[in-house]
Amino acid sequence: MNRKLRTKLPSAEEHVTTHRLPDIKQKRYYDHGSNQLKPLETTDTVRVRGDGVWSEKAQVLARVYxxxxxxxxxxxxxxxxxxxxxxxxxxQERFVPVHDDDDDREKEVCVDHPSGGATASTNQSAVTPEAAQSSHSTDQSQPVSTMSDVRTTRSGRIIKLPSRYVHD
Structure with a gap:
């Protein structure tokens, strides 16, 4: 009836060939709700999707082929x-590039590198721990951390321990 016989007798061609029609139908139904995105032009203002939200504004520079x-x-x-x-x-938003002076702030921060050496501050307005301690000497409610309280991870993150965990 509907069972394929295992015989050595020749069979009709329609039983031998595989049908591709179900794949075509499946694609048609799968793509039914979708739409093609229109290509972007250079200098178009767009929002970039990151972490599930359209967070940052950007401008299209070129199409990568x-x-x-x-x-x-x-x-x-x-x-x-x-x-x-x-x-x-x-x-339809306007793209306004923001040029912060982050480079100057980065020069002021002293960071320990994983290689063992510390970069010196190139800017003279950088605050040293001694200067910070003297400037906050009038406010006794906030203790000032010393260099022994500061720890740097392998990735370069600086961890300052709270004063209640510091043993003198």
């Missing part, structure tokens, strides 16, 4: 990213 639907965008803070079209949302 290495990968399909891939674009090179520049964020307002100056960072350049390559993102697929599905992670970019075209907006």
């Amino acid at each position: 290495i990968a399909p639907n891939s674009y090179l965008v520049e964020l307002e803070r100056g960072k350049r990213l390559r993102r697929k079209r599905r992670h970019l949302l075209k907006t």
Whole structure:
């Protein structure tokens, strides 16, 4: 009846060939609710999807032809990213690049490197722990951390222990 017989007798061609029609039907039904995203132009303002939200504003610099639907965008803070079209949302907002003086702030911070050496501060306005201690000497409610309270992780993160955990 509907059972395929295991015989050495020749059978009709329609029973031998596989049907591709179900795959085509499945694709049609799967793609039914989807739509094609329109290509972006250079200098279009977009929002970049990150952590489930359209958080940062960016400007399209160019289309990258290495990968399909891939674009090179520049964020307002100056960072350049390559993102697929599905992670970019075209907006009517104005793109205003923000040029902070973060470079000056980075020079003031003294960070221990994993190699063992510490970078010296190039800016003379950097605050040393002794200066911080003398400036806060009038306020006794907030204890000042010393260098023994500070620990640096392998990744460079500086951890300051609370004063209640410091044993003198």
